Amino acid sequence: MKMTDLRSFKGNLPMSKTASETDLPPFLQERLTEAAGGKEQAERVQGMMRPADELMRVESLKCFKASRLSFADMFSRRMVERNWRIILARSEVHADGSGKFVYNVEAEGRRMTYIARAYPWDGIEKVGRRADGALRDMFGALFVGEASEERIEREFATFDVKSEGDMRTTAEVIGWTPANRSSRHFDTVVDSLAAGKQPEADLAYLMRNGGFQSSGRNGSVSFHGIPRDHPLSHPFYADMFAIYLVRIFSIDLVNAIARRRNPDAAQLDRSIARNLGIGNSSGQGMCVALQRWPHWVATWVVVRELALAFTKNRAITANARSRMHAAIVHTIDIYKASDPQVEDYVTPNEEIIANLEAIDRWLDDADASSWNEFAKKVAATFDGETREQFNSLLIDLEPEFCDAIAPWLRSGSIRRRDFDPRMSVAVLRGILRRNYTWALEYDRTLVSTHQCFWYHSEDNGEQRRGERVIDPHEEFESFIDHIGLVQRLASVLTAYGDDARMGDVVLDHPDLHYAISRVQYLDGIPYAEIRDSVAHKDFIPADLIRFYHACLGMRGATPLSIRYVRGTFFQAEPLPQDLSEKTAPQTTQVSTQKEVQV
Amino acid sequence: MAATLDPAVLDRIAEARKRPEEGVRFFYEADSLKVEANGCSLFETGAVIMDYLAAHSNEAAVVSAEVIDGTDPEVLSAVLLTGADYGLTAVAVRPNSQGGGWLVATPSGTGLRLYEGQDCEALVGGVGHAGLADRIRQANTPRGCVFVATEQPVKLALATPGADVSEAVAKANSEGIPVFARTLKALYGLEMITWAPTSERSRAQAGFTPRSTVTS
Numbered sequence: 166m167k168m169t170d171l172r173s174f175k176g177n178l179p180m181s182k183t184a185s186e187t188d189l190p191p192f193l194q195e196r197l198t199e200a201a202g203g204k205e206q207a208e209r210v211q212g213m214m215r216p217a218d219e220l221m222r223v224e225s226l227k228c229f230k231a232s233r234l235s236f237a238d239m240f241s242r243r244m245v246e247r248n249w250r251i252i253l254a255r256s257e258v259h260a261d262g263s264g265k266f267v268y269n270v271e272a273e274g275r276r277m278t279y280i281a282r283a284y285p286w287d288g289i290e291k292v293g294r295r296a297d298g299a300l301r302d303m304f305g306a307l308f309v310g311e312a313s314e315e316r317i318e319r320e321f322a323t324f325d326v327k328s329e330g331d332m333r334t335t336a337e338v339i340g341w342t343p344a345n346r347s348s349r350h351f352d353t354v355v356d357s358l359a360a361g362k363q364p365e366a367d368l369a370y371l372m373r374n375g376g377f378q379s380s381g382r383n384g385s386v387s388f389h390g391i392p393r394d395h396p397l398s399h400p401f402y403a404d405m406f407a408i409y410l411v412r413i414f415s416i417d418l419v420n421a422i423a424r425r426r427n428p429d430a431a432q433l434d435r436s437i438a439r440n441l442g443i444g445n446s447s448g449q450g451m452c453v454a455l456q457r458w459p460h461w462v463a464t465w466v467v468v469r470e471l472a473l474a475f476t477k478n479r480a481i482t483a484n485a486r487s488r489m490h491a492a493i494v495h496t497i498d499i500y501k502a503s504d505p506q507v508e509d510y511v512t513p514n515e516e517i518i519a520n521l522e523a524i525d526r527w528l529d530d531a532d533a534s535s536w537n538e539f540a541k542k543v544a545a546t547f548d549g550e551t552r553e554q555f556n557s558l559l560i561d562l563e564p565e566f567c568d569a570i571a572p573w574l575r576s577g578s579i580r581r582r583d584f585d586p587r588m589s590v591a592v593l594r595g596i597l598r599r600n601y602t603w604a605l606e607y608d609r610t611l612v613s614t615h616q617c618f619w620y621h622s623e624d625n626g627e628q629r630r631g632e633r634v635i636d637p638h639e640e641f642e643s644f645i646d647h648i649g650l651v652q653r654l655a656s657v658l659t660a661y662g663d664d665a666r667m668g669d670v671v672l673d674h675p676d677l678h679y680a681i682s683r684v685q686y687l688d689g690i691p692y693a694e695i696r697d698s699v700a701h702k703d704f705i706p707a708d709l710i711r712f713y714h715a716c717l718g719m720r721g722a723t724p725l726s727i728r729y730v731r732g733t734f735f736q737a738e739p740l741p742q743d744l745s746e747k748t749a750p751q752t753t754q755v756s757t758q759k760e761v762q763v
Numbered sequence: 764m765a766a767t768l769d770p771a772v773l774d775r776i777a778e779a780r781k782r783p784e785e786g787v788r789f790f791y792e793a794d795s796l797k798v799e800a801n802g803c804s805l806f807e808t809g810a811v812i813m814d815y816l817a818a819h820s821n822e823a824a825v826v827s828a829e830v831i832d833g834t835d836p837e838v839l840s841a842v843l844l845t846g847a848d849y850g851l852t853a854v855a856v857r858p859n860s861q862g863g864g865w866l867v868a869t870p871s872g873t874g875l876r877l878y879e880g881q882d883c884e885a886l887v888g889g890v891g892h893a894g895l896a897d898r899i900r901q902a903n904t905p906r907g908c909v910f911v912a913t914e915q916p917v918k919l920a921l922a923t924p925g926a927d928v929s930e931a932v933a934k935a936n937s938e939g940i941p942v943f944a945r946t947l948k949a950l951y952g953l954e955m956i957t958w959a960p961t962s963e964r965s966r967a968q969a970g971f972t973p974r975s976t977v978t979s
Contacts, residue, residue, distance in 0.1 A: 335939060387936040587817060629959075668814040671814050675810075
C-alpha cells in the first residue's frame with residue numbers, strides 16, 4: 166500500500182459545477198427534448214435551472230411549496246383518474262368510543278384490506294412523537310392484498326397488545342397507521358352530530374398522523390417486497406394512502422360514535438367532511454432522513470426545478486395568464502383560511518397574501534414576454550417564500566410536462582448506494598474537487614459550525630439534538646454532519662498516493678466506507694447535497710422539515726418550535742364517494758391548524 | 764443477505780459480544796493480506812477484506828487473505844457475497860476449529876449464487892480455475908479462515924446446485940425472514956446500545972415543546 170503522497174488536497178480547486186452544467190439523467194433529458202421541441206430549446210430550458218450553489222442552501226429549500234409534483238398531489242390524482250374504490254365493509258363502535266373498522270379497497274385490479282382499531286379516549290393529548298411508543302388513540306393496518314377474517318382478527322389482537330416491541334405483524338401488511346385524536350375537534354364534532362347538528366365548517370382535521378410504520382418495521386413488508394405492478398409500489402404512495410385512510414376512518418368514526426349515542430344523530434355533511442384533512446406533526450428526525458438519503462433530495466429537487474424551468478421558458482399567453490390568475494386567487498384563499506399561530510420562522514401569511522395580490526396585478530399589465538422574465542421580477546421583488554409559492558404555481562401551469570417527468574420521482578429514488586473499491590484515490594480526489602468544493606472550503610474552525618450533535622434517545626429511539634460540551638452523551642452521536650465527513654475524507658486521502666485504491670483506504674479507515682460510497686454514488690447527480698452544515702448551532706431543523714413537507718405535498722406547514730412543524734394533508738381532497746363519482750381533486754389544499762397541541 | 768439464506772444467522776448475531784479491546788491488525792505477507800482478528804468478528808473484518816481483495820483483483824490472477832482468530836463464521840456467506848457483488852468469484856475455506864468446509868460466491872447472470880460444501884478436494888476439482896484451485900489446495904488445513912478470489916471468469920462444476928441469492932433476497936423482501944421472538948428482542952437490544960440516556964433536558968431536545976421553553 167502506497168502512503169507516500171502527502172500533498173495537500175486543497176488549493177487551486179475549480180469551482181463546482183452548477184446544475185445547468187450538470188447533465189440531466191437520460192430519462193429527464195429525453196422527456197425535456199421531446200417536450201421542448203428539440204435540443205436547442207432543451208438546452209435553453211436547462212440554462213434556466215438554478216445552480217446548486219443557490220438552490221441547495223437551506224435558505225432556499227425551506228421556501229419550497231407543494232405543487233403538482235408533490236407526492237400527495239400525484240397520489241390523489243391517481244386515485245381519481247384510476248377509479249379507486251374504498252368501501253367501509255363493516256364497523257362496530259362501543260359507547261366509550263372504541264371500535265373496529267374494516268375497509269375493502271379496489272385499486273387498479275388489486276384488492277386491499279385496511280383495518281382500523283379505535284381506543285377509548287384516555288384524556289391525554291398526543292403529538293404523535295416516537296417516544297409515545299404504543300400509546301396511540303388508534304392503530305390501523307394496510308394489507309398488501311385482501312385479508313381473511315382470521316387474519317384481520319389476528320391483527321386486531323396484535324394492536325390490543327399495545328406494547329412497543331411486543332407488537333409484530335407479517336409481510337402481508339404494508340404498514341401500520343398509528344394516529345391520535347385531536348381532543349378538541351374530535352369531541353366537538355361528535356357532540357354536534359349527536360345533537361343532530363353539523364359542526365362548524367372550518368375544522369382542519371379530526372385525527373393526527375402518528376407516523377406510518379412500514380417497510381420492514383414491526384415485521385411489515387419491505388418496500389422492495391411490494392410487487393412492482395402494485396399501485397403502492399411507488400415512493401411515498403403507501404404512506405400517502407395510509408394517512409388518507411386514517412382521514413377517512415376519522416370521519417367514519419365520528420359519524421359512528423354519534424350514531425351510537427343517538428340513533429337519530431346527524432352525519433357529517435359531505436362538504437364539511439371533504440374539508441377535513443389529517444393532521445401531521447413532524448420532528449427533526451426528518452432532517453436525518455434527508456441527510457441519509459441524499460439521492461431522494463436530489464431526485465425531488467431536479468424534477469421540480471426542471472418542471473419550473475420548462476414553464477419559465479414558455480411565453481405568457483392569455484390562457485396561461487388566466488390560469489395563473491385563478492391559481493393565485495385560490496392560493497390566497499388557502500392562506501387566508503389558515504391560522505399558523507406562530508409566524509416567527511416563516512414569512513407571515515398576510516405578507517405572502519399581499520405579495521400574491523401584487524403579483525396578480527402584475528399579470529394584468531405584464532410587459533414580460535416569458536414566464537422567465539416574470540419570475541425574475543418576482544424573485545427580485547419578494548421574499549423566498551413568495552418566490553417559491555409563485556414557482557409552484559408556475560409548475561402547475563404545465564401539467565403535461567410535469568406528468569411526463571414524474572416517473573423519475575420513482576426511478577431516481579431507488580438508486581443503490583454502491584461502493585467501488587477499485588476506484589483510485591486520484592479519481593476520488595477529482596470527484597471531490599468537482600462536487601464538493603463548497604464543503605471543502607467550509608470553515609469549520611469555529612465551534613459553532615458543528616456545535617450540535619444529533620442522537621437517538623432511549624425513549625424509543627427518538628431523534629434529539631444536543632450541544633457539544635454542554636450535553637453529555639456526545640459519544641452517541643449519529644450521522645448528520647456531511648460537511649465534516651467530507652472534510653475528514655479529503656484530509657485522510659492526503660496520506661495516500663494517487664494510485665492507491667479505495668479498498669486500501671477502507672482497510673485502514675473502515676469508518677470512511679460510508680463517506681467514500683456517498684461521494685461515489687452521488688457523482689453526476691444534480692442537486693445531490695444540501696450545502697449547509699446541519700450540525701451548525703444556528704441551523705433550524707424546522708426549515709428542512711418544511712422542505713420535506715412541501716415535497717410530500719403538505720400545505721401550510723408551520724413550525725411551532727425550531728424543531729417541530731405541523732400541518733395538514735389531504736384537506737379539501739376527494740372522499741371515497743367523490744372517487745366513485747370521479748370528482749377531480751383540488752390542485753391545492755386548504756390548511757387551517759387552529760389547535761395548540763402541547 | 765446472509766439471513767435471507769439462513770435465518771439462523773440472526774440467532775448468532777443476537778449473541779454478539781463486546782468487541783475485544785486488542786482489536787484487529789492487518790499486515791502483508793507473501794502477496795497475501797493477513798488479518799489478526801484477535802477475537803473480533805467477521806462483521807468488522809469481512810467487508811473491508813473483500814473491499815481490499817476487489818481493489819487488487821486486477822493485479823493478479825488470484826488474490827487472497829487469511830483471518831486468524833476471527834469470530835462469527837456464520838456471516839461468511841455475506842462477506843463472500845460482498846465480493847461477488849464486486850464481480851469476484853470469492854471462496855472461503857474455514858479452519859477445522861470452525862467446522863471446516865468451504866463456501867463460494869459468484870456472479871451468476873444478473874444475480875449472485877452461493878455454494879457450500881465440506882470436501883475441499885471436491886472444491887479444488889470443481890472450481891474451474893487453475894489459480895483458485897492451487898490456492899485452495901494450499902489452504903486445505905488453514906489456521907484461520909482463508910479467502911481466495913478472482914475477477915477472471917470461472918467455470919464452476921460443483922456437486923451442489925447452490926443457492927440463488929437474488930431469489931432468496933426477493934423472497935425475504937416479500938415474505939420476511941422467520942425469527943424467534945427472543946432473537947428479535949436481542950437484536951433490538953443491540954440497537955438500543957446506540958441510544959443515549961434520557962433526561963428532562965434531553966426530552967426537550969426533541970423539540971416537541973412550545974418555543975418559549977426551548978433554549979436552543
